[in-house]
Amino acid sequence: xxxxxxxxxxxxxxxxxxxxxxxxxxxxxxxxxxxxxxxxxxxxxxxxxxxxxxxxxxxxxxxxxxxxxxxxxxxxxxxxxxxxxxxxxxxxxxxxxxxxxxxxxxxxxxxxxxxxxxxxxxxxxxxxx
Amino acid sequence: xxxxxxxxxxxxxxxxxxxxxxxxxxxxxxxxxxxxxxxxxxxxxxxxxxxxxxxxxxxxxxxxxxxxxxxxxxxxxxxxxxxxxxxxxxxxx
Numbered sequence: 001x002x003x004x005x006x007x008x009x010x011x012x013x014x015x016x017x018x019x020x021x022x023x024x025x026x027x028x029x030x031x032x033x034x035x036x037x038x039x040x041x042x043x044x045x046x047x048x049x050x051x052x053x054x055x056x057x058x059x060x061x062x063x064x065x066x067x068x069x070x071x072x073x074x075x076x077x078x079x080x081x082x083x084x085x086x087x088x089x090x091x092x093x094x095x096x097x098x099x100x101x102x103x104x105x106x107x108x109x110x111x112x113x114x115x116x117x118x119x120x121x122x123x124x125x126x127x128x129x
Numbered sequence: 130x131x132x133x134x135x136x137x138x139x140x141x142x143x144x145x146x147x148x149x150x151x152x153x154x155x156x157x158x159x160x161x162x163x164x165x166x167x168x169x170x171x172x173x174x175x176x177x178x179x180x181x182x183x184x185x186x187x188x189x190x191x192x193x194x195x196x197x198x199x200x201x202x203x204x205x206x207x208x209x210x211x212x213x214x215x216x217x218x219x220x221x222x
Contacts, residue, residue, distance in 0.1 A: 075156075
């Protein structure tokens, strides 16, 4: 068994696709109409056959209070690995991305937290060698 | 002033103030992460939240909402009477 898919709950799939590709640099993998919504996944260009990220609509009534409560406390539900947190922080800030936590040395890992504009906080992490 | 001493009596709460001195304006998540990774204090998020409530009621921590986020800031004003009472008058008679 292996993990082939993880999901983020996004308030708008089209906006999410733009952010996750144009800003974060992922590439679209699957885009299949499913009634009102789409089966919309992105992958990392560094690992196109790897784990897919599903941009899942957050229309379920439980989703909004859940996401709002996480964001209020600054909790990132999802994490991505980067080679250099400081470089990504500068690059993304230049694109207007809002960070709730600056790059911080957490011992074995350097992390930062940003707003994905779709209702989520996302953590980026760089393992220290 | 009693609330200030009570708030400062707990070592975790003093560490929270240390961390806000290092970087002001942190989310609950960031504070919890710093407490565990830098200080080895594996308090639950609920416990840290309660510590923040005590610090806030003593006036030592202020929270500000910025849009959807909530950040915590240190306020050292309640400490000034301590300085004035015991340190400010030293050498005076």
